[in-house]
Amino acid sequence: QVQLVESGGGSAQVGGSLRLSCAAAARSTYSTACMGWFRQPPGKQREGVAAIVYDGSTIYTDSVKGRITISQDKAGTTLYLQMNSLKPEDTAIYYCAAHRTPCTGDYWRRGALDYWGQGTQVTVSS
Numbered sequence: 394q395v396q397l398v399e400s401g402g403g404s405a406q407v408g409g410s411l412r413l414s415c416a417a418a419a420r421s422t423y424s425t426a427c428m429g430w431f432r433q434p435p436g437k438q439r440e441g442v443a444a445i446v447y448d449g450s451t452i453y454t455d456s457v458k459g460r461i462t463i464s465q466d467k468a469g470t471t472l473y474l475q476m477n478s479l480k481p482e483d484t485a486i487y488y489c490a491a492h493r494t495p496c497t498g499d500y501w502r503r504g505a506l507d508y509w510g511q512g513t514q515v516t517v518s519s
Contacts, residue, residue, distance in 0.1 A: 395418065395422050397510035399413060399415050403514075405479050407517060417472065420470055427500075430488065432483075432488065434485040435485070441501060445472075446495070446501055447497055460476065460478045461476045484515060490508060
């Protein structure tokens, strides 16, 4: 069983930055080519934010392009989400997710992934 543990959430002001981390255990049981971040704003549905997919490329939801960057360490055991120029609409619980096999962007966006973290709260205020 893969354990995903997020950290780095907290409060930030508009225009500020936060860096989220996701530490993954049991490396042999998940694919580094289907890992990413989702978020759930208060009162809204969960949405995909960013992911690393089957060919090693990165994908982002339109609202975060140019402000948020996803990356992972060489060992594939830690996933990062660097968030800059934060906006109030970035306020949400952020979840790290991974899958057993590589996936396409379309598959990842559907959210049917095998492993999920417990989430970390990000609050952006003016």
